[in-house]
Amino acid sequence: MTTLVIADTDVSDVTARLVEDDRLAAVTLTGSNRAGASVGSAAGRAAKKSVLELGGSDAFVVLDDADVEAAAAAGVKARFTNSGQSCVCAKRFIVAPCVADAFTAAFVAGVEALRVGDPRERQTQIGPLARDDLRAAIQRQVEESVAAGARLLTGGKPVPGDGFFYQPTVLGDTGPGMPAFDEETFGPLAAIAVGRDDEDAVRLANATPYGLGLSIWTADPSRGVALARRITSGTAFVNAIVASDPRLPFGGTKRSGHGRELAAAGIREFTNTRTYWVGD
Known part of the structure; x- marks a missing residue:
């Protein structure tokens, strides 16, 4: 695992360069709405799947x-x-x-x-x-x-x-x-x-x-x-406190993001459904 410490002024540029790299197939982010907007827009421009787990109220x-x-x-x-x-x-x-x-x-x-x-x-x-x-x-x-x-x-x-x-x-x-x-x-x-x-x-x-x-x-x-x-x-x-559990999908709606982490739904976010048709 590699950790990048990025100066605030360089976040948008570095994010775009990382997401647009051909070796990257998809991206997931847990962070602020500002960070989500940056990562989500970069993923959209590169036509890559993204999962965004953002803020909440x-x-x-x-x-x-x-x-x-x-x-x-x-x-x-x-x-x-x-x-x-x-x-x-x-x-x-x-x-x-x-x-x-x-x-x-x-x-x-x-x-x-x-x-x-x-x-x-x-x-x-x-x-x-x-x-x-x-x-x-x-x-x-x-x-x-x-x-x-x-x-x-x-x-x-x-x-x-x-x-x-x-x-x-x-x-x-x-x-x-x-x-x-x-x-x-x-x-x-x-x-x-x-x-x-x-x-x-x-x-x-x-x-x-x-x-x-x-x-x-x-x-x-x-x-x-x-x-x-x-x-x-x-x-x-x-009658329980909200928490994430690896057995259950987790994610938000509206400005809290899109896509799901964890469980089978989280795995599917980073797969592509492929259709096969075999003729007679």
Whole structure:
């Protein structure tokens, strides 16, 4: 395996040269939408197959019959794994009105219990962000969302000192029109919205340009599956956290990319179906 470290200004040129090389038959990328646009356009010009696994703004839907404590505990893990720096992290928490207060209280308590520190220490649960611009983006999303009417429930500021640390943050009363809801939040920021009923939950879950993962929490799995069928996403988990599994195909829809990784579907992405016809 060869790893190339490329200067930002050279990414487009190097990407094009790699993809256009005749020795390369297809390309797969896990990365940002900006990187996906570069790789996808280069693959298109070269008429080569591509699989793009890009950003996400996954909905975590809590229905009125859900086990609130279990959903809240799972939600903290789903959002803040790897300090929230994962495309499959839950980003938008859409909660039924009758359980919204209880869920929010349990969720915020779980977030406030997270230990921020050196990622080399075993007890650390929240480490730094990868780059300073990612931290600045989270700060902007928090400030602009609060200015648009969101409530800051905990966190909301960078952690002083070495490293690009940011407080685990929760915003309440969010919805479409706020950066924390509309954009991918690549860091320790959770946005909670209230869905008036199942119809409204579907509307809010679909109110995103992304379509990677979905998690629905309910006492009735069949109800969860029925609701999931109405929400656009590449994967849908009921009473479980979104995760990749080598036995199952994984990938997104809309701006979250195209094609599938893993399992038989992932293998087929890098094969060509060939037709044989033998005459009499």
